[in-house]
Amino acid sequence: MPREIRFNAFDMNCVGHIQQGLWTHPRDQSTRFGELQYWTEYARKLEAGLFDGVFFADVLGVYDVFGGNADAALRGGVQVPVNDPTLVIPAMAAVTRHLGFGVTCNLTYEQPFLFARRMSTLDHLTGGRIGWNIVTGYLDSAARAIGIDGQMAHDDRYDLADEYMEVVYKLWEGSWDDGAVLADRTRGVYADPDKVRVIHHHGKQYKVDAMHLCAPSPQRTPVLYQAGSSTRGREFAATHAECVFVNGQKKEGVKEIVDDIRARAVKLGRDADDVKVFMGATLIVGRTDDEAHEKFEAYRRHVSDEAALVHAAASLGIDFSKYDLDEPIQTGKSQAIVSNVEAMNRSAGPQWTRRKLLEQMVLGSRQAPWVGSADRLADMLVGWSEETGVDGFNLSRTVVPECFDEVVELLVPRLQDRGVYKTAYRDGTYRDKLFGHARLPATHTAAQHRHVR
Template identity: 60%
Template sequence: MARHIRLNAFDMNCVGHIQHGLWTHPRDRSDEYNTLGYWQHLARTAERGLFDGIFLADILGVYDVYRGSADAAIRNAVQIPLNDPTLLVPAMAAVTQHLGFGVTANLTYEPPYLFARRMSTLDHLTGGRVGWNIVTGYLDSAARGLGLTVQPAHDSRYDVGDEYMEVVYKLWEGSWEADAVLRDRAARVFARPEKLHRIVHQGRHFTLDAVHLSEPSPQRTPVLYQAGSSTRGRIFAARHAECVFVSGQTRANTRGLVTDLRERAAGFGRDPAGITIFAGATVVVAPTGAEARDLLEEYRSYASVEGALAHFSSSTGVDFSRYDLDEPIQYRPTDANVSALEAITTRSAEPWTLRRLIDQMVLGSRTRPIVGSPVEVADELQAWVAETGVDGFNLSRTVTPESLEAFVDLVVPELQNRGVFKTEYAPGTLREKLQGPGRAHLPAEHVGASFRKV
């Protein structure tokens, strides 16, 4: 029996997410991002398509590396304006029953004590359907907004991250015992004080002496996502992440990332198959291949190369306006998104140039879309799974909401007919839906489980 493909709708609480310029398309509704109805429609559509979840990206700061200014990003709505993703989750959970929510939150700039409560609250309100995409940031503009001159160095952010994880594991797993809460009205005892434990942590980066403010939520620790593909990022992911988002550009590169992640996870004593790996993908689908290619050209006429370059420059820490069209792009250490720069330099068999980058920016991003009929799209998705070992895809939007609606209406039935996509949701929490029944909490071999109180 073929394994089922996993799917997330990949989005962000903003106008322009990945495919830049498409907000100008007359059918696009992304400028309604600041309304509840927009997000509730997205959630209902994703649940109708039996998606595993909505993966909400986030950044702090603005994209101001390209030409030394944020002007290009602001003109093109390149992830600005941008609202808080966590506040969307209860509104979308209220109109769905099964859909999961992976929320990006930056551990570099928020104390773990406060953040742990926020995630526990979301896990309670969603009935155990929340996940956390762990990021450490990559923008100097974010650091300046939070009172620093520059952001911490790339690898040192992950060193801080390891200690941050230790603190939140202690709070989520070790502060409240499973039978601490009684809710005994007659005895007038809500919770037993002897079943709560102070978390005392005296580390290099964090100091804490407190009990966790929230009672145990359905999952205790939210499902842990991570999207760093740099060498240090993969070490962090192999230790902590249950779901990993990779973007290797080619199947060969992606396969290498998947193999490395699973081997590293085994080195930490984890089941490599227990990590769910998602590749980024963009799909343009229509009833026939010819119609899909026509739709691509229609979309392409609204795409913004300037917006794409503004985004990618800040992502990598490289101002691509300084390159001639045919000058090879060289790797140089930065404190931005190292994996994105490695993908077009050290991990690429052929040298990349600005001309090649622009040629890739078909829809205002550097990822070439999968284009075709439902059969053609399903063939391509299955080929990626077979050749790379990924478990599924984070599908970024193009023109919204029609791109998600088209995928749900056209591709999902084709995948179901092939027996490679579910026909109903499994019961339980998000972790149980991903890992199996009875697995609401972190598995015993996960580092976070070592902090659990019985």
């Protein structure tokens, strides 16, 4: 049986997400991101194309590494202004039946008790279609915004995250029994107190003595995404993640990450199939190769090199404004996204320069686009899936909505013809569609926090 390929739309509630500068293209509609109708139209398009979900990125800070301030980020709309992605999800869910919603939420700056309620509420409102991309943040500007001088050390953030996960698992999985809500109008009893309990957590970072404020939602715990590829990030993913987001590089590198995370998960008692991997990809699709390349060249004319460097500077923790075009860049020890620095060293060598970086950012990001006819791109996607073990792709937007319209109209039918893309949605929750069950399996670490009578 061929591996089924899955698609998420990868986006953000802003104008400049990954491909910096493309919001200036005359056909791009991302400047409408503040309109609710923009997002409901978007959701309908994705569901028509049988996308598994929309994967919302988010940051809680501004990109102020480049030049030591946020001026260039503001000029280029580099993920600022950025609105809260969770608030558009109920509206998108209201106009769809099957589309899933993976949303990035930074656990460092929100108490687990309050966050657990927000996720349960979204899971109720979407009928069990919510997922959480677990992040700990990497911007010092976000830390300063809430009164902290700077980021915690990279690995320490994962230690904090492990404890955070323990707290939210206790709330989601252990506080309410499934049969706690009676809604008995005759007796006037809504919930059975004997089936609801206060959870107790007294740890290094958190102290919580409370019952969860929400009754069990369809999934209880949202589908768990995670995007760390560093050594510590892989350990965290193997423990907690159901879906892992990796960035594309060479096939051997992606395969090594995929195999390593699954092997680590198996050592922890999980099944390898309990972890699905989505790879980031940027697709420019045409009816012919020539049409796709013409579109690519038209897009390139709208790329902002400055905005691309602003984004890269923040995610790598390096101020590129201090370097001449061909001056070797010293990476040093960064507390930003460690796996990004490691990936750059692999692709450009330890002595890389601004020129080398810009040569790789042909469409305004370090994610090289795949350009070609629908048939060519279908072959590429199938090849990557078979050779690396990835289950699907997070498709970065370029010029919206046409970038997803073309995937739906041109690429999806080619993949369906090859028998590697669904022709209809499965019933059930987001987790049902991905894994065949609505709740986390007993092999997941969260299961130890379930109440057993």
